[in-house]
Amino acid sequence: MKIDLSGKTALVTGSTAGIGWAAAKGLAESGATVIVNGRKEATVAEAVSTLRKQVPDAQIQHFTGDLGTAQGCAALVAAIPACDILINNLGIYGPKDFFETPDEDWAHFFEVNVMSGVRLSRAYLPGMVSQGWGRVVFVSSESAINIPTEMIHYGFSKTAQLSIARGLAQRVAGSGVTVNSVLPGPTLSEGLAEMLQDEVKTSGKSVEAVAADFVMAHRPSSIIRRAATVEEVANMIVYISSKQASATTGAALRVDGGVISAI
Template identity: 70%
Template sequence: MKIDLTGKLAVVTGSTAGIGLAIAKGLAASGAAVVINGRSEEAVQRALAKAGAAVPGGRFIGHAGDLGTADGCAALAEAQPDCDILVNNLGIFGPRDFFDTPDEEWSRYFEVNVMSGVRLSRAWAGRMAGRGWGRVVFVSSESAFNIPADMVHYGFSKTALVSIARGLAKRLAGTGVTVNSVLPGPTLSEGFADMLSGEVKRSGKSLDEVAADFVMTHRASSIIQRAASVEEVANMVVYVCSPQASATTGAALRVDGGVLDTL
């Protein structure tokens, strides 16, 4: 299968590292021009250099801005009036006990993880429908269904994305625009690697071995019994953004390594 996105403009939010950067590289390798977004100009420039080295000849556009705010989303939509592919990847996470999580933290997760995708989809999806083609992807998580007891505030935000993707797909029925959510499981991103670095030093094991131990301790239902790579998650997203995925919409697509124990 050859995915050709030549002539398409893709926006990947929160894409200076990890899954987002891998998605940006994958879309560019398929011919799309890709907007890479992060909060700081320094982070965006670093990501542009990495992406350019990984995809020689790829077209990347940098946009620094905080998409966890309405003003930040509006500025991006103004800078890029048209968008063919929107990947709502931006997200924050972190453990915190339910009883110690104040209102403002719930609001912060809602604004960053949920409303960024809502606002940008509202800005561009109608225009996609007017042109008869478009792709919107919400990067959710297996935590949308397997709610972590130590991150209820995070899990709720990821469940919301699945609901929004399904509802928006119905709203855009028959337009040629597909809307899906993608649910990664434990993924060996830079942030995850940093979290495991202490155990790597202490144990003398490789990062992959420590990551696999973590998965089997905290997500024992995993069938692949290891963390996924960011490229493995990006492959699913790139496919969903392709012309070949034209009959896939309103779906919650799992790249969770079999963590969710459901049919």
């Protein structure tokens, strides 16, 4: 299978690192013009520079702005009024006990993790429908189904993404536009690697080995018994963005290493 996205423009939110950056790289390697996004000019510039080095022929644009706000989304749409592929990857997470999580935290997670995708989908989907082709992907999490007790506010926001994606898929039924969710499990992104650095230093183990220990301690139902790589998650995102995935829509596609105990 050769995925060719030449002539398509793909916007990947929160794409300066982690799954978002890997998705941007995979889409660029498939020929799409990729729009890299982040909140800080320096990190956006670094991500674009690295992407150009690794994918020399890549067509890359960029937008610096906080898409966790209505103003940031509006500024993006004003600067880039259309895209063919929208990857709603932007997200935040962090543990906090339910009884210590104030309204402000719930509202912040909702704005960033949920409303960013709502606002951008509302802006870009009509253009996709009018041209008869488009892809929208929400990067959710296995935590949407396995709600983590240590961050219920995060799990709630990821479950909301599944509802929105399914509803939007039905809303644009028959248009040639697909809307899906991707559910990563524990993934060895820069954030997880940084969190595990102390254990790496004290144990003398590789970061991959420490990450595997972390997975088995916190997600013991994992079948692969390790953290996924960001590239493994990005592979699903690239595929579901492709022309070959035209019969898959309204789906919640797991890249969770088997963490979710369901057939």
